[in-house]
Amino acid sequence: MKKRIALLSVFLCIIITASAQNKFGVLPQINTKIKISDGWAASSKLEAKQIFFQNPYPDGESEIEFERIDFESVFTRTKGPLSGFGVGYLLRYNGDYFIHRFIQQYAFSKKLTNLQISHRIRTDQTLEEDKATRYRLRYRIGLKKPIGNSNDFFLEFNNEYLGTLQSKKGNLEIRAAAAVGYNISEKDQFEVGLDYRAEQLITKTEHELWLSIGWSHDF
Secondary structure, X not given: OHHHHHHHHHHHHHHHHHHXXXXXXXXXXXXXXXXXXXXXEEEEEXXXXXXXXXXXXXXXXXXXXXXXXXXXXXXXXXXXXXXXXXXXXXXEEOOOOEEEEEEEEEEEEEEEOOEEEEEEEEEEEEEOOOOOOEEEEEEEEEEEEEOOOOOOEEEEEEEEEEEEEEOOEEEEEEEEEEEEEEEOOOOEEEEEEEEEEEEOXXXXXXXXXXXXXXXXXXX
């Protein structure tokens, strides 16, 4: 009975929180990682955005809307003085045309007892049809901790800060995500959680909340 009440409370909390956002939807992901050679690894991500709620309601359009689908691949150095540095490319389709993004990043992590802390600094350049190139500088910190004595379930938290520059105009964005994960096997993980984003903080702030569902596999 207590478990049912707890689940109902979480469900109601999600509904109330979602209704206060400008956008609410689902963010499914598939992540893979493969060791290319002794000193290189490649990570890829397939991600989509499906909107179920919009405020304000789009005039003359459906509230339910497919926003975009991304394919991202990053090649990272895993040994030597350049360990942690990586370069990548993202291809995005928004339903009308393709968007290209070039990525440069440095990532590292540190484990403290049963808490893993990860950092990522990333720059990217986005090329979009009939628009000026968009430049971004990003910093993300993440925490990962197993639940209880078992390593099957774990909690993961991420906080990211983004600065953008386009047509000599700057803006800011903040992201915060929390998820519960399960280690299906040594190479497979499943996660579900909430991803909150506050965009265009300098001009007109927009709030987005996404139900993130992800599966990861290491080859």
